[in-house]
Amino acid sequence: MSLHGTTSQTIGPYLRIGLEWMQIEDLAPRGVSGERVTIRGRVIDADGKPVNDAAVEIWQANSHGRYANPEDRQDKPLEPAFRGYGRSLTDEDGSFRFSTVKPGRVPGPGNSVQAPHLNVLIFMRGLLKQLMTRMYFPDDAANAGDPVLGLVPAERRSTLIARKTSDGTLEWNVILQGRDETVFFDF
Amino acid sequence: MNVAPYRRPYWNTQPEYLFPKYASTVKRAPAQPLVVLPHTLSEVTAPVFGYDEVKPGDADLTKQHKGEPLGERIVVSGRVLDENGRPVPNILIEIWQANAAGRYNHRVDQHDAPLDPNFTGAGRFFTDKEGRYRFMTIRPGEYPWRNHYNAWRPAHIHFSLFGQGLVQRLITQMYFPGDPLLEYDPMFMCVADEKARNRLISTFDWENTLPEYALAYRFDIALRGRDETPMENKR
Numbered sequence: 001m002s003l004h005g006t007t008s009q010t011i012g013p014y015l016r017i018g019l020e021w022m023q024i025e026d027l028a029p030r031g032v033s034g035e036r037v038t039i040r041g042r043v044i045d046a047d048g049k050p051v052n053d054a055a056v057e058i059w060q061a062n063s064h065g066r067y068a069n070p071e072d073r074q075d076k077p078l079e080p081a082f083r084g085y086g087r088s089l090t091d092e093d094g095s096f097r098f099s100t101v102k103p104g105r106v107p108g109p110g111n112s113v114q115a116p117h118l119n120v121l122i123f124m125r126g127l128l129k130q131l132m133t134r135m136y137f138p139d140d141a142a143n144a145g146d147p148v149l150g151l152v153p154a155e156r157r158s159t160l161i162a163r164k165t166s167d168g169t170l171e172w173n174v175i176l177q178g179r180d181e182t183v184f185f186d187f
Numbered sequence: 188m189n190v191a192p193y194r195r196p197y198w199n200t201q202p203e204y205l206f207p208k209y210a211s212t213v214k215r216a217p218a219q220p221l222v223v224l225p226h227t228l229s230e231v232t233a234p235v236f237g238y239d240e241v242k243p244g245d246a247d248l249t250k251q252h253k254g255e256p257l258g259e260r261i262v263v264s265g266r267v268l269d270e271n272g273r274p275v276p277n278i279l280i281e282i283w284q285a286n287a288a289g290r291y292n293h294r295v296d297q298h299d300a301p302l303d304p305n306f307t308g309a310g311r312f313f314t315d316k317e318g319r320y321r322f323m324t325i326r327p328g329e330y331p332w333r334n335h336y337n338a339w340r341p342a343h344i345h346f347s348l349f350g351q352g353l354v355q356r357l358i359t360q361m362y363f364p365g366d367p368l369l370e371y372d373p374m375f376m377c378v379a380d381e382k383a384r385n386r387l388i389s390t391f392d393w394e395n396t397l398p399e400y401a402l403a404y405r406f407d408i409a410l411r412g413r414d415e416t417p418m419e420n421k422r
Contacts, residue, residue, distance in 0.1 A: 001272025003409040004197050007383045009360040009374055010209075011345070014291040017309050018283030018345060022240075046214040053295070059234060059353050069232035071190075071351075085234035106228050107188035119229050119353055126211030128202035128377050130356065132224065152222050177218045184217045185224035187354045 008129035013053050015123065016089060024086045027060075027100040032082045034063025034101030038169040039135070039162065042094040043122065046177035050094025054124035056174070058086040058098060058135075060117075065104025074107070102137060108147040115142035115149065122174060132187045135172050136161045156183050189417035192226035193354050194270065196411070199380040208373040210334050231352040231413075236279045238313055245311040248284075248324040256306035258287025258325035262395050262403035263361070267318040267348065270412025274318030275355075281347040282310045282322060289328030289342075298330050323401065329368055341368035341375060348408065355410040362388045363404065 028034070043051040061067050061084060066076040068084050084103075088096035098118075108114040115136055122131040136143055138161055143149055149157055159182045162172035175182050204216035224230065249256055263282075267275040285291045285308065288300040292307050308327075312320045327342050343360040350356055362369060369375050369388070378384060386409075395403035 001268075003268060003270045003272060003412070004200050004383060004386070005270055005411050006357060006359050006408045007378050007387055008201055008357060009345075009377075009387070011347070011358050012360075013295050014283065014285075014293045014345075017291060017293055017307065018281045018347060021309070021311075022281075046218075049214075051215070057356075059229070059232075061229075067228060067232040069235055071232050072228055083234055108227050109189055109225050111188075114227065114229070117229070121353070121356060123358060124215060126209070126213075126215035127204065128206060128209065128212065128374070129204070130358065131204075131217070132354075148224065148227075151225075156219070176215050181217060181219045183219070184221050186221035187224045187226075187230065 010125060010128050011055065011123040013125045015053065015055055019055055019087065020089060022087060023089055025088050025098055027082065027084065027086045027098065029081050032062075032079055032101055037100060037102050037137075039098045039100070039172060040169050041096055041172040041174060043090050043096065043124070043174045044094060044176065048178075050090070050092070051124055051176070052090055052092050052094055054090040054094070054096075054122060056088045056090065056096040057121040057123075059119040060084045060100065061103040061106050063101045063104050065106050067106070076104075105142060112145075112147040113142070115140055115146035117146075117148075132185045133174070133182055134160055134185075138162055138164045138170070152183050159183050188228065190226060190228060190231045191414045191417050193231070193352060193411045193413045197380075199378055200383040202377040206373070206377050209377065226354065230354045233349055233351055233353045233355065236313070236349070241279070241311045241313055246322050248306065248308065248310045248322065250323075251307055252305040254305040256286065256303050256325050260323065260401040261326050262321065262323055262392070262397065262401050263344065263389070263406060264319065264321035264392070264395055264403070265406040265408060267314050267320065267408045267410065269355070269410050274314075274316070275351060275410055276314055276316045276318055278314050278351070279349050280312045280314065280320050282344055284308045284324065284327040284344040285330055287325050287328050289330030300328070300330065326363070334373060339368050339371070341366040341372050346408065348410065350410045352413070357408070357410055359408070360387065361406045364388055364391055
């Protein structure tokens with residue numbers, strides 16, 4: 001049997017009706033191991049205006065570098081309290097936030113090992129299909145050898161790396177278009 | 188570690204980001220080239236949800252308030268398969284829609300049509316082991332929007348699906364057969380392949396009608412298919 005995948009359609013402006021019940025901004029309840037991180041960012045359009053109707057979803061490994069999914073059969077600990085999925089709906093100034101633990105490293109293509117990263121999906125009115133990108137962590141030595149960052153033109157890599165602010169939170173903005181446009185993937 | 192990748196979509200079956208007939212894409216579509224992402228463990232895994240996270244009543248949008256919502260009750264059901272024809276079991280489906288008058292229960296929707304105190308318009312379901320799902324709802328109304336002069340959306344229900352891999356995640360809209368607004372709708376018309384568009388239209392589903400209670404529509408969904416074996420991650 002061979003089917004063609006169903007065509008994607010926009011999430012539209014009324015996504016909150018369907019998605020708000022499962023807004024998950026705090027991914028790691030007490031007891032989950034790993035370095036605690038708070039991530040804040042804004043989604044900005046081509047005119048520099050905040051996008052107040054976006055959904056930002058993240059998917060990440062736990063601090064040991066294992067995904068809570070049956071396909072990940074690595075010999076690393078799983079933590080039942082940590083699913084690794086977050087969903088934040090942007091507010092009036094286009095901002096989203098997540099509180100989680102820094103993921104460990106997961107295998108990449110061949111013998112490579114990926115730097116810690118969040119996998120990010122972005123949905124909004126005006127996007128007929130989701131955007132996919134990644135957020136990496138600042139000052140992580142593993143970034144230099146990451147097999148996916150290495151595919152990104154060097155001058156644009158910084159758009160995928162969060163910035164540590166003076167209060168210790170990580171800031172990572174999603175610029176949809178224009179100068180400093182975030183790198184998005186063809187997935 | 189090489190993983191079996193998901194296949195890329197067939198041409199003209201998935202929209203491009205920039206589609207000026209849908210005006211909001213102009214300021215929100217990326218302008219820089221996309222970077223082709225190899226599929227790694229990060230892309231072929233996805234969150235797993237538990238059945239206890241969805242209540243049995245979440246699949247009946249007509250029973251979420253004290254009274255009955257206005258409008259025509261309908262059963263919406265179907266199967267979720269992948270492109271290889273395999274059922275996609277145990278995945279979360281979220282739906283949302285306008286009420287029978289074409290008004291969303293959302294502060295941004297200022298369309299001059301009545302809200303229905305007995306209708307929120309949100310539902311959830313976990314596919315069973317055969318990939319099946321089923322909702323009871325009311326038929327949504329058409330409504331105007333501001334994309335262009337005298338623009339109207341055809342009646343539709345929004346669907347959000349998680350797949351077994353992150354790259355299978357799909358958000359789409361289900362339409363109704365015979366809707367005269369479809370050919371005027373830039374969202375429905377967003378891909379060149381007519382067959383792909385027509386797969387977004389549900390079919391009238393006599394077998395699932397409930398005598399003296401509800402008509403029924405069937406909407407089958409296909410998520411991306413996966414290759415059998417790990418490949419070198421090159422296109």
